[in-house]
Structures are given as C-alpha cells and as structure tokens.
Amino acid sequence: MVIIGSGPCGLVTALELARLGVPSVVLTSERQVSQGSRAIVFTRRSMEILQQVGVADRISVNGLPWRFGNSYYRGQHVFRMEAPHDPDDRFPPMINIQQQYLEEFLCDACEAQPLIDLRWGNRCTGVHQRDDHVLVDVDTSAGPYGIEAKWLVAADGGRSPLRSMMGLQLEGASYEGYFVIADIRVDLPLPTERLAYFDPDWNPGNTVLMHKEPHGIWRVDYQLPRGETPEQALHPESLKARIDSQLAMIGYAGAPWELDWSSVYSARALTLPDYVHQRVLFAGDAAHLLPIFGVRGANTAFQDAQSLAWHLAFVLRGLASESLLANYSRERLGAAWEIIEEAGKSTRFMTPPTRGFQLLRNAVLSLSLSEEFVRPLYHWRTSRPHEYTLSSLNCATDDNHRFTQGPCNGAPPRNARLGSGGFLLDHLGGGLDLLYFITQPEVPESLLAVIAKARRRGVPITLTAISSGNPGVPVAGADRSLIDQDGHVRNRYGVTADGAGYLLRPDQHICARWLTLDATRLQEALDTLTAA
Ligand SMILES: Cc1cc2nc3c(=O)[nH]c(=O)nc-3n(C[C@H](O)[C@H](O)[C@H](O)COP(=O)(O)OP(=O)(O)OC[C@H]3O[C@@H](n4cnc5c(N)ncnc54)[C@H](O)[C@@H]3O)c2cc1C
Numbered sequence: 261m262v263i264i265g266s267g268p269c270g271l272v273t274a275l276e277l278a279r280l281g282v283p284s285v286v287l288t289s290e291r292q293v294s295q296g297s298r299a300i301v302f303t304r305r306s307m308e309i310l311q312q313v314g315v316a317d318r319i320s321v322n323g324l325p326w327r328f329g330n331s332y333y334r335g336q337h338v339f340r341m342e343a344p345h346d347p348d349d350r351f352p353p354m355i356n357i358q359q360q361y362l363e364e365f366l367c368d369a370c371e372a373q374p375l376i377d378l379r380w381g382n383r384c385t386g387v388h389q390r391d392d393h394v395l396v397d398v399d400t401s402a403g404p405y406g407i408e409a410k411w412l413v414a415a416d417g418g419r420s421p422l423r424s425m426m427g428l429q430l431e432g433a434s435y436e437g438y439f440v441i442a443d444i445r446v447d448l449p450l451p452t453e454r455l456a457y458f459d460p461d462w463n464p465g466n467t468v469l470m471h472k473e474p475h476g477i478w479r480v481d482y483q484l485p486r487g488e489t490p491e492q493a494l495h496p497e498s499l500k501a502r503i504d505s506q507l508a509m510i511g512y513a514g515a516p517w518e519l520d521w522s523s524v525y526s527a528r529a530l531t532l533p534d535y536v537h538q539r540v541l542f543a544g545d546a547a548h549l550l551p552i553f554g555v556r557g558a559n560t561a562f563q564d565a566q567s568l569a570w571h572l573a574f575v576l577r578g579l580a581s582e583s584l585l586a587n588y589s590r591e592r593l594g595a596a597w598e599i600i601e602e603a604g605k606s607t608r609f610m611t612p613p614t615r616g617f618q619l620l621r622n623a624v625l626s627l628s629l630s631e632e633f634v635r636p637l638y639h640w641r642t643s644r645p646h647e648y649t650l651s652s653l654n655c656a657t658d659d660n661h662r663f664t665q666g667p668c669n670g671a672p673p674r675n676a677r678l679g680s681g682g683f684l685l686d687h688l689g690g691g692l693d694l695l696y697f698i699t700q701p702e703v704p705e706s707l708l709a710v711i712a713k714a715r716r717r718g719v720p721i722t723l724t725a726i727s728s729g730n731p732g733v734p735v736a737g738a739d740r741s742l743i744d745q746d747g748h749v750r751n752r753y754g755v756t757a758d759g760a761g762y763l764l765r766p767d768q769h770i771c772a773r774w775l776t777l778d779a780t781r782l783q784e785a786l787d788t789l790t791a792a
Contacts, residue, residue: 261572262396262409264384264422266290268299268359269544269561270415271366275313276569278375279690280720280766282576285407286376287398289383293363296521297441300356300473301555305645305672307351308768309562312689315365316351322361324474325352329454335461335509338628341454348676348752350683356452356473359558387412387425387540394539411572412540415565420546426537430549432530432600437611438484439525440493443477444503446517448510455510458625462505465618467610470506477520480506483611490524527551527607529600535589543568548596553606556599563645563767564592570766577718580790587653595646647671648769655763655772655785662775665754666762673768676749678742680731684749685768687740691720692789693764696738696777697755699728703737706779714786720766721786726750765789 261277263270266288274284302310302319310316329341343353370376385404386397394412398405414422423430455470466483473479480503484493492498499522507515531548535541544561571588574580612618648670654660660669667674676684694711696703703725714721725738726749734741744750753762753773761777763785764770772785 261285261411261413261576262287262394262407263413263415264288264396265413265415265417265544265546266363266367266378266380267294267415267417267544267561268362268366268558269546269565270413271363271370272309272313272562272565273413273415273543273569274370274376274378275366275373276566277573278373279313280570280573281375282569282573283375284377285409286370286378287382287384287396287407288378288380291381293360293367295360297443297479297523298359299362299552299555299558300358300471300479301559302355302357302362303555303559303644304349304351304353306559306562307355308672308675308685309566310362311350311685312566312768313366314369315362318365319355319357319362320351322474323355323357324452324472325355326452326454326472327353328451329456331456331458332460333458333625333628336629338625348674348683350675350685354454354555356471358473358475358477361474362558384416384421387422389538389540392539410539410576413568413572414540414542414546415544415561416546418545418549420542422540423532423542423546426540428532428537428542430530431533432528432549433604434530435527435551435607435611436613437486437526438488438490438493439481439611440484440499440502440522441525442480442482442499442503442522443473443520444480444517445476445520446478446507446512446515447476448472448478448507448512448515457506457509460506460509462502462509468506470510481525482506484524493524494522525552527553527603527611529603529607531593531596531600533593535592536585541568541572541585541588543592547592548600550596550599551603551607553603553610556603560595560599563595566767567592573766574790579717579719587651591646591648591651594648594650598646645672651769651771653765653771653789655781655788657784658772658781659775660773663754663773666752666773667770669770669772671770673762673764673770674752676752679745679748680743684742687724687742688722688764688768689766691722691766692786693768694721694723694782695726695753695762695764696723697726697728697744697750697753697758697760698735699758701729701733701736703735704779705737707777707782708737710779710782710786719786719790726753 261284263286327343331339388395452472457468469481471479528549543564550556654669725735725741763772
C-alpha cells in the first residue's frame with residue numbers, strides 16, 4: 261500500500277490500515293506538517309475516529325472545547341446556538357485546535373507504528389497503472405526512484421497532482437465571494453464560542469466570523485466587498501484597518517495584536533464522480549472540495565480515511581473481492597453529495613451568490629430583529645457523519661426495522677457512559693465488533709462457533725458482552741464483558757430482551773442488529789459483509 265499525502269486524510273488512512281494489520285508507505289512532498297490558516301474546528305465524530313488512532317487525548321489536552329455560538333445582525337444579538345451535549349458523550353460537540361498540531365500528533369502516532377513508513381520530501385511525479393499493481397515515480401533530494409504498489413491512495417489534497425496526472429475532473433459548484441482568513445495573536449478575555457456578525461457597520465452587507473484558537477490566537481474571517489481582489493485585501497494596511505475595526509466593534513478598540521497568518525478563501529463544493537480509478541483510490545480533499553462553513557473538509561476526510569482503510573484491508577486480506585472498493589466509492593460519494601447539498605445552503609447564506617439570495621438573506625436578517633421564529637435560520641448545520649442507510653452491506657434479514665430506538669443500520673454507533681466508568685466506544689474498534697446483550701453467564705456455543713469460523717478465515721471480529729449480570733464475573737466466551745447493571749446501554753440501543761445484538765463494521769457504522777440473535781442470522785450478516 262502506498263499513500264500519497266501526509267495531511268489529515270493520508271495519516272489517518274495509514275494509522276487505520278495499521279490497526280487492521282496492513283503495512284503502508286506514506287509519501288509526502290512536504291518536509292514538515294502544514295503551515296498557515298487551515299482547519300481549526302473538529303467535531304465529536306472526528307474525535308471518536310481520532311480516539312481510534314490514538315491521538316484524541318492529546319487533542320483534548322491541547323484543544324479548546326465549545327458548544328455555543330452567537331450571531332449578531334447590525335450589532336444586535338439575534339441568535340444563540342447551542343450544540344447538544346449529554347453525559348453519554350466523551351467528547352464535546354466541537355473542539356478547536358490548529359491543523360498543524362493535529363498533524364503533528366498524527367505524525368507522532370505514525371512514527372511510533374512499525375507498520376507505517378512515513379517518507380518526508382518524497383514527491384510523487386508520475387503514476388502508471390498496471391493490471392495488478394501501480395508504478396509510482398517519486399522525486400527526492402537524493403534523486404528519483406520508483407515504487408510499486410498494489411493499491412495507491414491519493415490523499416494529496418485539494419490541488420491533487422494525481423487528479424491532474426490522471427486527467428480527472430471535479431463536478432459541482434464554485435461560489436463567488438472571497439473571505440480573508442486572518443489568524444491574529446491577541447488577548448481577548450472571551451469564552452470559546454463561535455461568533456458570527458452579519459452586516460456589521462465596518463463591513464456593510466458582508467459577514468465576519470471569529471473563533472478562538474489555542475495559544476492566544478483568534479481566527480477572524482471576513483468577507484470582502486464585491487470587486488476587491490485578494491491582493492488588495494491582503495495588503496498590510498487593509499488587514500490592519502479591518503481587524504482594528506472588528507476589535508473595536510466587539511469592545512476591544514486598541515487591543516494590541518499581531519498577525520500570525522493570513523490568506524484568502526473562496527468556497528467550492530466539488531467532487532470527483534467516482535473515487536476508485538482502477539488501482540488508485542481518492543480520499544479527502546483530493547476526492548472532494550467542501551466549503552469551510554460548517555467545518556466540513558478535514559472532518560469529512562477522517563470519515564473517508566476510516567472507511568477506505570477497512571474496505572482496502574478486507575480486499576488485501578482476501579475477505580472480499582476487489583468489487584468491495586466500489587462500495588467505498590458509493591458510500592463516500594453519497595456522503596459528499598449530502599454534504600455539498602447542506603454546505604451549499606450554508607454558503608449561500610454566508611455569501612449570497614445572486615441578487616435573489618441576497619434579498620432573501622436580508623429579509624431573514626432584518627426580520628430577525630423583531631421576530632423570534634426566523635432566528636434559528638442563522639444556524640448553519642455543521643459537519644455530521646453520513647448514515648449509510650441504503651448500503652448493500654447492511655443485513656437484509658435482521659431486525660433493523662423492528663427496533664424502535666437505538667442507532668439504525670448504516671448509522672455510526674451511539675456512545676454510552678458505563679456504570680463502571682469510561683464509555684462504550686473506549687472499548688470498541690480495530691475490526692468488526694459484535695455487541696451481545698446478555699444476562700446469562702455465557703455466550704451460546706452456536707454463536708461462538710460462527711465467530712470461530714469467521715476468525716479462521718481471517719475476519720477480525722471481537723465479541724463484547726453487554727452484561728446485566730454479576731459485576732466482576734466475565735461472561736464466558738466473550739472477548740470482553742462490559743457491565744450494564746442499570747440497563748443504560750440497553751436503553752440507548754433500544755434493547756428490550758436478552759440475546760439482542762448489534763454488528764459494527766470496522767468504521768463502527770452499524771450493519772446489522774437483532775432483537776434476538778442466533779447463529780444463522782449472525783452468519784447471514786457476516787456473509788453480506790464479505791459477499792462482494
Ligand atoms: C482557511 C481554511 C479553514 C479550514 N477550516 C476547517 C475546519 O475548521 N474544519 C475542517 O474540517 N476543515 C477545515 N478546512 C479544510 C481542511 O484544511 C482540509 O479539508 C484538510 O486539510 C484536507 O486534508 P487532506 O489530507 O485531504 O489534504 P491536505 O491536508 O491538503 O494534505 C495533502 C497532502 O498531500 C501532499 N502532497 C500533495 N502533492 C503531493 C505529491 N505530488 N507528492 C507527495 N505528496 C503530495 C501534501 O504535502 C500534503 O501532505 C479548512 C481549510 C481552509 C483553507
């Protein structure tokens with residue numbers, strides 16, 4: 261396996277592959293982690309994925325958690341957004357940390373993983389597809405060389421040289437309007453909350469966003485008036501005047517600040533029509549470009565990486581045929597189009613593309629001064645995991661439709677606080693997870709026989725008993741027993757009787773659930789997963 265790119269997508273793909281026992285070489289043209297104003301907001305689901313690859317604790321220690329947002333129109337506070345958070349969530353809805361720190365943590369995890377060979381300063385300059393492998397040309401300061409890969413992951417970012425080398429085109433929309441992204445060092449005694457200012461005095465008709473980052477940095481994003489070029493906007497005098505005005509508007513006139521980084525951004529919502537091109541598999545920004553409103557780029561790239569890694573590992577282990585990779589493309593394309601649809605709404609609100617959208621937005625904004633009911637329209641949706649509801653990997657003969665609660669087939673799992681301490685998701689991952697809800701002291705022999713047979717084929721599967729039995733007495737036959745004496749996990753999973761089960765894929769999305777599990781039904785679900 262060769263992966264091109266050491267951004268969030270390439271690094272998480274390598275780490276996930278390693279967890280599934282697959283070695284990889286990561287080639288990156290860079291000599292260091294990314295610099296400058298890039299991602300800062302990461303979602304709860306991203307943290308759950310990053311927990312799987314061992315970096316969530318470092319992000320939690322170094323990042324700034326948040327769940328509230330405030331929107332202002334012409335100086336008046338009009339909406340307070342509150343993202344849901346309950347005691348069953350290990351991670352906050354959002355956490356702010358600069359992308360370069362996140363990449364540093366991921367690189368450290370890769371360096372500590374013997375199955376990953378991370379090569380800095382190795383630029384991919386050519387790709388030659390063969391029937392059963394890919395030849396990759398690589399350029400380094402010590403001279404060029406070639407490397408042969410069974411499969412090649414193109415995680416080479418938004419400008420993807422691989423996409424160009426292969427003559428592939430993105431589809432979708434690009435939006436007019438530019439934003440300056442300025443990271444400034446300033447001491448503002450404000451909580452970590454998202455701040456959005458519509459039509460402020462100093463930037464009439466436009467939008468300004470502010471986010472607090474770790475290490476005394478604030479991100480100020482402001483929309484440029486029509487007709488102004490990026491070069492004009494990044495002129496030091498222009499930057500100074502506008503940031504001074506923004507600080508004055510929020511009550512900190514004259515606060516000393518210095519510029520850490522600035523760039524200009526314009527929103528695009530584009531995707532490749534297919535992510536699998538013979539032996540080259542696209543993921544992250546190389547596969548799709550998503551608007552930053554709603555924090556979708558890296559947060560989506562983690563989900564691509566997690567999905568791609570297990571699909572590939574199953575093919576490499578001979579557990580499924582190469583056609584399983586078409587499922588990766590299908591599922592992640594579904595996610596990209598859903599995001600593009602939602603992000604389009606957010607982007608049209610933030611930077612109205614036509615006079616019609618401008619009129620509509622102005623109507624919402626001015627009505628919101630007096631009318632409560634329009635205020636929630638300020639709330640643009642943030643990134644959330646796509647549900648693979650129609651996936652062909654979902655078991656057709658299970659009890660999915662008979663459950664009245666709990667995560668359904670295709671959905672990511674629901675975390676749950678355990679009575680014994682910790683959370684359910686702390687214990688899962690690294691392969692398929694079978695959750696078996698049981699009061700009996702032992703798992704039926706017939707189920708264990710199916711699991712043993714799957715393991716003999718090389719299927720990585722772990723049986724976790726969610727037991728309401730005697731604490732301290734492990735359920736015989738289970739790989740792990742988690743005690744659920746008060747039935748809290750059962751309730752979250754809609755389990756009403758003994759012997760219910762949930763099967764989670766290696767990306768943790770549910771692919772089968774049963775009110776009563778037996779050996780035949782488990783075998784059917786495993787066959788569905790490996791039928792490709
Ligand atoms: C201003 C701004 C704010 C953002 N805010 C957010 C946010 O808050 N939340 C969020 O989720 N997303 C955000 N994003 C998006 C996020 O930064 C990207 O989606 C994310 O970096 C994509 O990760 P990636 O790994 O796919 O690509 P990249 O991070 O671009 O990584 C590409 C990698 O490929 C390597 N590479 C390129 N060409 C070659 C080659 N020929 N050979 C070898 N290596 C190569 C590069 O060196 C790099 O390591 C923001 C983006 C911007 C610009």
